[in-house]
Amino acid sequence: MESVATDIQFHVLAVDDSILDRKLIERLLKTSSYHVTAVDSGIKALEFLGLQGDDEHLNKDLPPFTLNHYHQVEVNLIITDYFMPGMTGYDLLRKIKESTLLKDIPVVIMSSENEPSRINRCLEQGAEEFFLKPVQLSDVNKLKPHLLRNKIEQVQLSDHKRKSDEVRVSLHRRTKYEAPELLSKDEQQISGYKDRGFFTSSINQFN
Incomplete structure (x- = not known):
């Protein structure tokens, strides 16, 4: 420096x-x-x-x-x-x-x-x-x-501030993309069924 x-x-x-x-x-x-x-x-x-x-x-x-x-x-x-x-x-x-x-x-x-x-x-x-x-x-x-x-x-001081900003951005990204992990197991399972069209196909059977 x-x-x-x-x-x-x-x-x-x-x-x-x-x-x-x-x-x-x-x-x-x-x-x-x-x-x-x-x-x-x-x-x-x-x-x-x-x-x-x-x-x-x-x-x-x-x-x-x-x-x-x-x-x-x-x-x-x-x-x-x-x-x-x-x-x-x-x-x-x-x-x-x-x-x-x-x-x-x-x-x-x-x-x-x-x-x-x-x-x-x-x-x-x-x-x-x-x-x-x-x-x-x-x-x-x-x-x-x-x-x-x-x-x-x-x-x-500038370098410390830059690193602090990088940490804050990293934490923000982790919170944003790791949010699904906060769901309960049942909620994740239901969400997975929805993604695979399980509920849609089941409803169509009754039509």
Whole structure:
């Protein structure tokens, strides 16, 4: 399965309000052969992923976002800055992990400040990595294992679902074609007589 995953060009969504940092991470990702979509806010990231929210709630702790539709372009990983106006990278991480459809997408946080409590909080919330800015190519190289693991899990889940569907179809066919075996012996005997025209020939004798 890993060989299958390595043949795929992974799509990374990069989120940073700083145009310089955004261009840097975009260049590093493309150098590593990733397909990249870059946006300048957590709000735009959620909209790209198919989540929409109400702007008047942006100053609250957790803006109420609802799933409108899943974006047609698959996103394999999200890398986001921690400090951003309107919605922090931590809030974006929480919204991703709260979404039923998006929670399995790996999320990586970036920050120019090395605060252990902040790092631990992000990792506990489900972030895969916490990179210190400026991000280096060596950091980007750490993304591949998370991408491969996620893709392999998706393939395994799809394979499990396919096998479950095959079992359900098989059981349905067995129930359909083996139903006569559920008849009593007397009912099967009568049914056999009918098939051989026994009752028809007997009735004709009296006509």
